[in-house]
Amino acid sequence: VAKVLEECSGGAATDEERAALQLWASLVRATDIVRASLSAELAPRCGLAPEDIELLTRLSEAPEQRLRMADVSRSLLLSKSGATRLIDRLAERGLVERAACPSDRRVVYASLTSGGREALREAGPALRAGLVAHLGRHLGAHEAEAVRAALDRILTGEGAGV
Amino acid sequence: VAKVLEECSGGAATDEERAALQLWASLVRATDIVRASLSAELAPRCGLAPEDIELLTRLSEAPEQRLRMADVSRSLLLSKSGATRLIDRLAERGLVERAACPSDRRVVYASLTSGGREALREAGPALRAGLVAHLGRHLGAHEAEAVRAALDRILTGEGAGV
DNA sequence: AAAGATTGAACATTCAATCTTG
């Protein structure tokens, strides 16, 4: 990608621009490919997409195992309506359920059901195995740690609220 | 994410699994956030999404500034129909056009128009500036290089055809 | 008026089926 832009899209790329371009290309490709592999392996195994597991996980760690809809959207980097629809889908499958909040009647909680806990118990090990196979296997321990540290620096620099 | 799964989704995560989990969380978040920032900045500036620019770039570097539809889908990690629709959209805007292949009448070329070259000349610098601001700015030169090397190792390990 | 959530419309992406050419 970089070599291309450097010559074709306006010329005059600096070294810094070239480096950023290459880094971006690798970043996007790596996440896309690993995501695709994970989805393909997880779907037949447990019928859940990686994003579904991510949601169930966030719920399982939350106090009372539930989250306000707005927090679902924020923590998953999803629009408000995206959160509504995600919870719709998982609620239909019995993995989460909606609950009213007594103290503020505007908020709706999404809470983990026992079925959701069960699904997560099965999906968790599969997800972890997939991540080790597709990600960890190719990197040494402190190399992985170094990459994570660099990415986290970008995240905090860009103002990501964990 | 990692702390959660370690305790909630089946327990007994190894150190290796924890590391892979954390790396994955940072990887996904970083690409999502940078992608969102890029899209938001590029859209008003030049009316193109990052993926559009990526396609125009690939075309601009290809021999004759054209690519077979199948190569579009492969190089952008898109399904065959996804490639068809992407070219549809950009052709409607006059940035690419379809052309028949005389030697094999099954193949359709997507080729860059002069309008597409013009659009890329404007978008290229904007994309590069955005990438430096959102990605490069937070990392030292050889740190960025180290991350890229690690990601590329994952890519070749996972069998990514560049 | 502002915040939380939902809905409908628009759009992008994929899968499966189809059509044409080799």
Next chain:
DNA sequence: CAAGATTGAATGTTCAATCTTT
């Protein structure tokens, strides 16, 4: 029959508008 490309249907995502509650 296999490969290249396109189409229709289904799914998921977002934006803008709406409704309720604060």
